[in-house]
Amino acid sequence: xxxxxxxxxxxxxxxxxxxxxxxxxxxxxxxxxxxxxxxxxxxxxxxxxxxxxxxxxxxxxxxxxxxxxxxxxxxxxxxxxxxxxxxxxxxxxxxxxxxxxxxxxxxxxxxxxxxxxxxxxxxxxxxxxxxxxxxxxxxxxxxxxxxxxxxxxxxxxxxxxxxxxxxxxxxxxxxxxxxxxxxxxxxxxxxxxxxxxxxxxxxxxxxxxxxxxxxxxxxxxxxxxxxxxxxxxxxxxxxxxxxxxxxxxxxxxxxxxxxxxxxxxxxxxxxxxxxxxxxxxxxxxxxxxxxxxxxxxxxxxxxxxxxxxxxxxxxxxxxxxxxxx
Amino acid sequence: xxxxxxxxxxxxxxxxxxxxxxxxxxxxxxxxxxxxxxxxxxxxxxxxxxxxxxxxxxxxxxxxxxxxxxxxxxxxxxxxxxxxxxxxxxxxxxxxxxxxxxxxxxxxxxxxxxxxxxxxxxxxxxxxxxxxxxxxxxxxxxxxxxxxxxxxxxxxxxxxxxxxxxxxxxxxxxxxxxxxxxxxxxxxxxxxxxxxxxxxxxxxxxxxxxxxxxxxxxxxxxxxxxxxxxxxxxxxxxxxxxxxxxxxxxxxxxxxxxxxxxxxxxxxxxxxxxxxxxxxxxxxxxxxxxxxxxxxxxxxxxxxxxxxxxxxxxxxxxxxxxxxxxxxxxxxxxxxxxxxxxxxxxxxxxxxxxxxxxxxxxxxxxxxxxxxxxx
Numbered sequence: 001x002x003x004x005x006x007x008x009x010x011x012x013x014x015x016x017x018x019x020x021x022x023x024x025x026x027x028x029x030x031x032x033x034x035x036x037x038x039x040x041x042x043x044x045x046x047x048x049x050x051x052x053x054x055x056x057x058x059x060x061x062x063x064x065x066x067x068x069x070x071x072x073x074x075x076x077x078x079x080x081x082x083x084x085x086x087x088x089x090x091x092x093x094x095x096x097x098x099x100x101x102x103x104x105x106x107x108x109x110x111x112x113x114x115x116x117x118x119x120x121x122x123x124x125x126x127x128x129x130x131x132x133x134x135x136x137x138x139x140x141x142x143x144x145x146x147x148x149x150x151x152x153x154x155x156x157x158x159x160x161x162x163x164x165x166x167x168x169x170x171x172x173x174x175x176x177x178x179x180x181x182x183x184x185x186x187x188x189x190x191x192x193x194x195x196x197x198x199x200x201x202x203x204x205x206x207x208x209x210x211x212x213x214x215x216x217x218x219x220x221x222x223x224x225x226x227x228x229x230x231x232x233x234x235x236x237x238x239x240x241x242x243x244x245x246x247x248x249x250x251x252x253x254x255x256x257x258x259x260x261x262x263x264x265x266x267x268x269x270x271x272x273x274x275x276x277x278x279x280x281x282x283x284x285x286x287x288x289x290x291x292x293x294x295x296x297x298x299x300x301x302x303x304x305x306x307x308x309x310x311x312x313x314x315x316x317x318x319x320x321x322x323x324x325x
Numbered sequence: 326x327x328x329x330x331x332x333x334x335x336x337x338x339x340x341x342x343x344x345x346x347x348x349x350x351x352x353x354x355x356x357x358x359x360x361x362x363x364x365x366x367x368x369x370x371x372x373x374x375x376x377x378x379x380x381x382x383x384x385x386x387x388x389x390x391x392x393x394x395x396x397x398x399x400x401x402x403x404x405x406x407x408x409x410x411x412x413x414x415x416x417x418x419x420x421x422x423x424x425x426x427x428x429x430x431x432x433x434x435x436x437x438x439x440x441x442x443x444x445x446x447x448x449x450x451x452x453x454x455x456x457x458x459x460x461x462x463x464x465x466x467x468x469x470x471x472x473x474x475x476x477x478x479x480x481x482x483x484x485x486x487x488x489x490x491x492x493x494x495x496x497x498x499x500x501x502x503x504x505x506x507x508x509x510x511x512x513x514x515x516x517x518x519x520x521x522x523x524x525x526x527x528x529x530x531x532x533x534x535x536x537x538x539x540x541x542x543x544x545x546x547x548x549x550x551x552x553x554x555x556x557x558x559x560x561x562x563x564x565x566x567x568x569x570x571x572x573x574x575x576x577x578x579x580x581x582x583x584x585x586x587x588x589x590x591x592x593x594x595x596x597x598x599x600x601x602x603x604x605x606x607x608x609x610x611x612x613x614x615x616x617x618x619x620x621x622x623x624x625x626x627x628x629x630x631x632x633x634x635x636x637x638x639x640x641x642x643x644x645x646x647x648x649x650x651x652x653x654x655x656x657x658x659x660x661x662x663x664x665x666x667x668x669x670x671x672x673x674x675x676x677x678x679x680x681x682x683x684x685x686x687x688x689x690x691x692x693x694x695x696x697x698x699x700x
Binding site: 005006007008009010011037038039041042043044046049055056057058059060061062063066115116117118151152154 | 446447448449450590592593594595604605606607608611612614615617619639640641643644646647649650651652653660661662663680681682683
């Protein structure tokens with residue numbers, strides 16, 4: 001039975017993200033982002049009626065504080081990734097190098113998602129749980145949890161004007177190529193990483209979580225989320241167990257460094273540098289051809305110029321360099 | 326020795342005595358209604374059984390091995406009883422679930438051999454107690470009449486009949502989804518499990534109850550929702566689920582002995598509704614959620630002159646979201662509360678609400694007996 005009313009369809013959705021110059025003030029976003037899954041959703045706490053008034057029937061609950069949240073994932077591409085790196089680092093890139101702030105993250109974003117019914121707009125959005133993940137035969141996927149205390153706005157606004165469109169998507173296979181432009185290098189901190197430090201991996205995950213938290217006070221709108229203790233994560237699966245170097249590093253709590261370069265082309269690259277970490281777990285898998293599953297604990301790289309690893313002279317636990325032109 | 330085959334099971338269900346019952350009935354006593362003709366009730370699954378508790382003696386007697394524990398409790402909980410709802414033959418089950426049908430005015434004659442019943446949740450209690458002064462509306466009311474919400478359930482299981490007397494309802498639900506049937510589900514607590522000959526050979530169905538002629542499909546449903554005092558909108562539901570919790574307190578004491586004492590309504594009812602709108606085409610319900618608007622909702626299944634309907638005079642949307650399906654759906658979770666007025670008065674002409682709770686139920690069928698005063 002036709003209702004003559006347009007219906008929301010997944011294939012017709014589009015997502016625009018953009019930075020805010022002032023927290024919580026919606027700024028028309030200009031990055032068209034290739035979202036794979038997830039939608040922000042608004043919810044309200046429910047304050048139950050627990051009064052005893054001599055009858056067995058309850059009254060309706062009252063509406064409590066509101067929040068917007070949603071877990072989302074995107075295909076990382078060379079153009080729109082810069083928006084997310086700025087949010088992840090809490091700082092704008094300098095000459096395309098994105099380094100996380102050392103004390104706090106005060107960045108926020110606006111999101112616009114039209115559907116067939118209305119245009120849904122979100123302001124004051126912060127991101128927890130940034131995680132990059134790629135595995136063989138797959139794309140580099142960035143996932144995150146969006147969070148905001150500010151009410152969702154649904155209206156008839158037009159989709160904002162876009163200035164940054166998705167570019168070349170990064171694939172796991174871009175971590176290795178015949179010319180060694182793409183690579184994964186892992187080694188101890190005695191020397192700079194070089195070609196001979198290359199390893200072959202089936203999968204890798206790395207990310208940064210700022211642990212933003214909402215805080216309700218004497219207002220139905222919660223306070224601006226503040227970042228907490230940041231955590232950087234790293235785990236990977238080496239394709240073949242052919243030597244026990246990893247196990248030795250685990251036993252000796254050897255301080256390590258890693259750099260990986262997703263090389264799609266000379267104008268589409270993502271370099272990730274992790275200067276200082278140890279291996280916390282290394283398991284040989286039970287596959288027919290055994291692999292090694294590695295979990296790491298990542299730390300900062302010293303304080304000020306007193307670097308734990310002099311081969312990478314920055315204090316943040318992770319750093320990104322983007323090439324997109 | 327007979328085998329217990331699932332397709333040969335029969336359930337029978339009958340209300341315990343309420344009229345002139347003050348001394349004739351006692352929870353856990355010897356007066357238990359017998360099951361027979363017209364008491365069979367169709368169902369799809371049941372989880373009920375006698376249950377004992379034991380207590381171990383931890384005395385130190387110079388032995389490494391303990392003696393066997395002693396019997397310290399007997400009960401018969403019903404975790405789940407489920408069936409496909411029908412327009413006819415379900416009224417005693419519905420009365421047992423809700424606990425109130427106004428004597429004197431329900432059922433209302435509709436003409437043509439059809440009658441309208443209205444069931445409510447008792448606003449004070451579910452125990453075996455006298456009618457309150459404003460509840461004494463039966464034409465043949467007597468001071469020894471009692472509100473009796475207990476039933477006896479019988480199951481034919483192989484060579485024995487199983488009987489569960491003094492069964493109280495502690496919660497119920499209704500659910501249906503597209504291409505499916507309207508299902509009912511109930512949980513409760515019986516006094517004990519009896520095994521013997523309870524005349525299962527005589528357990529027969531009322532006319533039109535067995536078989537699928539009066540079974541209730543999802544596509545008979547018309548769901549309407551809107552602001553109180555405003556016009557209601559009809560919504561297309563992929564699925565609907567209504568759940569009512571009736572917390573019961575039942576424990577042993579030195580008087581009840583091995584068995585539990587009479588269950589007592591120990592808290593307020595919780596009524597929740599989940600709807601899944603098949604296609605997200607308006608943001609109306611997100612707006613209602615955001616503003617905390619007070620709404621009213623009715624779910625009405627109809628086939629000819631037969632009706633099964635649930636009314637929620639005061640609800641709020643607690644949660645609502647849009648799914649990521651290829652064609653987005655809109656899920657709505659509602660909480661029902663105590664209303665200050667009845668926005669559905671024109672739907673229940675001839676009936677009078679007494680209990681004014683978060684949910685009430687109307688059936689229209691050929692049953693001309695008030696279930697609260699049937700026995």
